[in-house]
Amino acid sequence: MAGTKDFDLYRPSEEHDMLRDSVRALAEAKIAPYAAEVDEEGRFPEEARAALTAADLHAIHVPEAFGGAGADALATVIVIEEVARVCASSSLIPAVNKLGSLPVVLAGSEALKKKYLGPLAQGDAMFSYALSEPDAGSDAGGMKTKAVRDGDHYVLNGVKRWITNAGVSEYYTVMAVTDPDKRTKGISAFVVEKADEGVSFGAPEKKLGIKGSPTREVYLDNVRIPADRLIGEEGTGFATAMKTLDHTRITIAAQALGIAQGALDYAKGYVQERKQFGKPIGDFQGVQFMLADMAMKLEAARQLTYAAAAKSERVATGGDKEDLTFFGAAAKCYASDAAMEITTDAVQLLGGYGYTRDYPVERMMRDAKITQIYEGTNQVQRIVMARNLP
Numbered sequence: 042m043a044g045t046k047d048f049d050l051y052r053p054s055e056e057h058d059m060l061r062d063s064v065r066a067l068a069e070a071k072i073a074p075y076a077a078e079v080d081e082e083g084r085f086p087e088e089a090r091a092a093l094t095a096a097d098l099h100a101i102h103v104p105e106a107f108g109g110a111g112a113d114a115l116a117t118v119i120v121i122e123e124v125a126r127v128c129a130s131s132s133l134i135p136a137v138n139k140l141g142s143l144p145v146v147l148a149g150s151e152a153l154k155k156k157y158l159g160p161l162a163q164g165d166a167m168f169s170y171a172l173s174e175p176d177a178g179s180d181a182g183g184m185k186t187k188a189v190r191d192g193d194h195y196v197l198n199g200v201k202r203w204i205t206n207a208g209v210s211e212y213y214t215v216m217a218v219t220d221p222d223k224r225t226k227g228i229s230a231f232v233v234e235k236a237d238e239g240v241s242f243g244a245p246e247k248k249l250g251i252k253g254s255p256t257r258e259v260y261l262d263n264v265r266i267p268a269d270r271l272i273g274e275e276g277t278g279f280a281t282a283m284k285t286l287d288h289t290r291i292t293i294a295a296q297a298l299g300i301a302q303g304a305l306d307y308a309k310g311y312v313q314e315r316k317q318f319g320k321p322i323g324d325f326q327g328v329q330f331m332l333a334d335m336a337m338k339l340e341a342a343r344q345l346t347y348a349a350a351a352k353s354e355r356v357a358t359g360g361d362k363e364d365l366t367f368f369g370a371a372a373k374c375y376a377s378d379a380a381m382e383i384t385t386d387a388v389q390l391l392g393g394y395g396y397t398r399d400y401p402v403e404r405m406m407r408d409a410k411i412t413q414i415y416e417g418t419n420q421v422q423r424i425v426m427a428r429n430l431p
């Protein structure tokens with residue numbers, strides 16, 4: 042598996058290129074055929090989950106020591122990008138498995154890693170990430186969910202909102218307040234299981250896009266969990282949650298790249314076929330300039346994302362923190378803004394047909410929007426960048 046750390050800043054290795062080819066083939070054969078249906082019916086893409094799990098691509102980031110493929114950050118980006126190119130909802134399987142489990146990878150005890158990363162790597166369990174709450178979105182530090190120590194246990198109470206893959210995932214990294222006087226330094230991270238008594242879920246949100254990815258509230262009602270489910274030390278949960286986002290915002294950038302590439306590829310083909318004024322619309326310079334701009338923005342976003350992935354890998358393998366926080370935010374912000382522009386232009390290039398569900402670019406435009414919102418809105422990314430200028 043692509044576990045090399047020798048890719049340079051901007052250029053994927055031959056191994057990464059081979060991985061891309063194989064994920065593209067799998068995505069086109071086994072995920073693309075269901076993408077429109079998954080969106081239309083708002084159902085979880087079970088076919089994608091099965092295909093990704095069979096190919097060991099569902100949680101490719103899990104280290105080999107815990108039974109995973111041990112793929113590096115760029116390989117993970119490539120998997121998400123190629124799946125998102127055909128179905129954004131399905132790309133949230135590998136993306137959120139990384140998001141949910143990375144706090145355990147970064148800060149969990151060996152015992153916690155063994156217990157929870159193994160089933161994830163095997164495909165027996167998915168992992169979600171529960172930071173946001175109804176009144177704590179951009180200001181996640183204002184969360185109210187509480188965890189109170191009681192002997193060898195913690196008891197959790199509260200509501201987490203907007204949790205991707207909630208109800209489908211077996212495991213949840215949940216951030217909760219253990220010391221209300223210390224604000225973000227009084228927040229701790231825990232692994233909560235779907236099977237824990239007192240865990241329940243709200244109805245799936247009715248969303249604009251990524252309709253195949255369930256987004257639900259998670260209710261924690263006197264959930265009593267063993268104290269060894271604490272990730273790291275008490276009071277370090279918020280820092281772990283933010284450190285996680287430094288790495289995983291790059292996976293959202295990857296998702297944005299994939300969605301944009303899917304839209305560009307479709308539009309490129311369409312303009313050769315569609316004729317007006319007696320010739321293919323692709324012969325008009327006005328159309329060519331639009332495609333040129335779309336490809337230029339996409340490639341700029343890709344280079345920034347791959348540079349960020351290279352930094353993520355170096356940091357994850359013990360290197361200096363470098364300017365990963367800036368790069369993670371910049372990649373996510375730039376790639377998602379680019380994806381929104383590119384998918385909107387793709388709809389434009391298909392004219393009235395682009396505005397209908399008979400063509401995939403309409404879905405891609407709706408799906409692109411979320412990449413500007415989650416893992417921190419693009420306003421929040423700009424705050425993060427401004428505080429961490431390179």
Ligand SMILES: Cc1cc2nc3c(=O)[nH]c(=O)nc-3n(C[C@H](O)[C@H](O)[C@H](O)COP(=O)(O)OP(=O)(O)OC[C@H]3O[C@@H](n4cnc5c(N)ncnc54)[C@H](O)[C@@H]3O)c2cc1C
Nearest residue numbers: 170171172173178179203204205256415416417418420421
């Ligand atoms: C489909 C979906 C899936 C999600 N998945 C997850 C998940 O798996 N886990 C999880 O924990 N969360 C998840 N989220 C939550 C997501 O990260 C939040 O929605 C996001 O961080 C924004 O929070 P909010 O919705 O409360 O918006 P608000 O914080 O209320 O923001 C509203 C607007 O105000 C702006 N704003 C706020 N503060 C500032 C400021 N200081 N300066 C400038 N502008 C500002 C925002 O940019 C935004 O435009 C998901 C959300 C959605 C919609």
